[in-house]
Amino acid sequence: MKSLAHMYCVHICAYAIMSNHYHVVLCVDKAQALALSDEEVVERWSLNHKIPTIIKDWLQLKVISNIDNSKCLSIIDKWRDRLWSLSWFMKELNYYIACKANQEDKCKGHFWESRFKSQALLNDTALLAAMAYVDLNPVRAGIASTPEESQFTSFKARVSHIKQNTMGKCHLKPFYNEALNEASDCLPFSAFDYFQLVDWTAREFRVGKSSINNQAPPILDRLKLKRKRWLYTCKYLERSRFTAIGSSDDVKHATTLLGKSKIHMYPMG
Numbered sequence: 001m002k003s004l005a006h007m008y009c010v011h012i013c014a015y016a017i018m019s020n021h022y023h024v025v026l027c028v029d030k031a032q033a034l035a036l037s038d039e040e041v042v043e044r045w046s047l048n049h050k051i052p053t054i055i056k057d058w059l060q061l062k063v064i065s066n067i068d069n070s071k072c073l074s075i076i077d078k079w080r081d082r083l084w085s086l087s088w089f090m091k092e093l094n095y096y097i098a099c100k101a102n103q104e105d106k107c108k109g110h111f112w113e114s115r116f117k118s119q120a121l122l123n124d125t126a127l128l129a130a131m132a133y134v135d136l137n138p139v140r141a142g143i144a145s146t147p148e149e150s151q152f153t154s155f156k157a158r159v160s161h162i163k164q165n166t167m168g169k170c171h172l173k174p175f176y177n178e179a180l181n182e183a184s185d186c187l188p189f190s191a192f193d194y195f196q197l198v199d200w201t202a203r204e205f206r207v208g209k210s211s212i213n214n215q216a217p218p219i220l221d222r223l224k225l226k227r228k229r230w231l232y233t234c235k236y237l238e239r240s241r242f243t244a245i246g247s248s249d250d251v252k253h254a255t256t257l258l259g260k261s262k263i264h265m266y267p268m269g
Contacts, residue, residue: 012171015154033081
């Protein structure tokens, strides 16, 4: 997953690797892919794929005909489109996992039950809910007692990088840093707010653990999100068959943008 995120213009916001499935929240960066030079596209694609000889010749500025040059540019354009394709990212990730699993089990055939399920996150509230839902999977399943003890999750990875002061080397999409005024290419909330929110949520829906009744994290108030709706979402977000998560205005905009008459929406805010 880390390797593919380095190659693709796809950023990892959150993930949780469970015993027989995994969850991942991704941010597809089309603008980044379109801004890459042709040489940068080839460089990225070559990280995980073999490059045809004609492209190698094109890179080395060897004399090629106009027809071959057009062919090279056409190939590179296809690679560029794939670099921001969620389907291609998931296809390669699942293929790699399937091959590794079949090697370990010494068998052949299909590994995954079906194609991956995806939901569009149409606003910051939906993104926040999806990240918390994913990071709290091991806690909800009773595998971990606290979020920071959850193995193979983005929450644990972020905490480890913060403790080691290596956030610059973290493979995850960074949080907004108010002190440095870093708003571009970041998650739209701070690490402090997110960690506080995840901890509060874990305390609320786990029976027998202490609760924080009157100390809801500031981010809930800022987003004007009702607690019951938030807790329900963090428990059952994936169980629904909705293809998008967001407000009514977000869905109206998405239906117009995609040219669809209707989108099945999970209401958030």
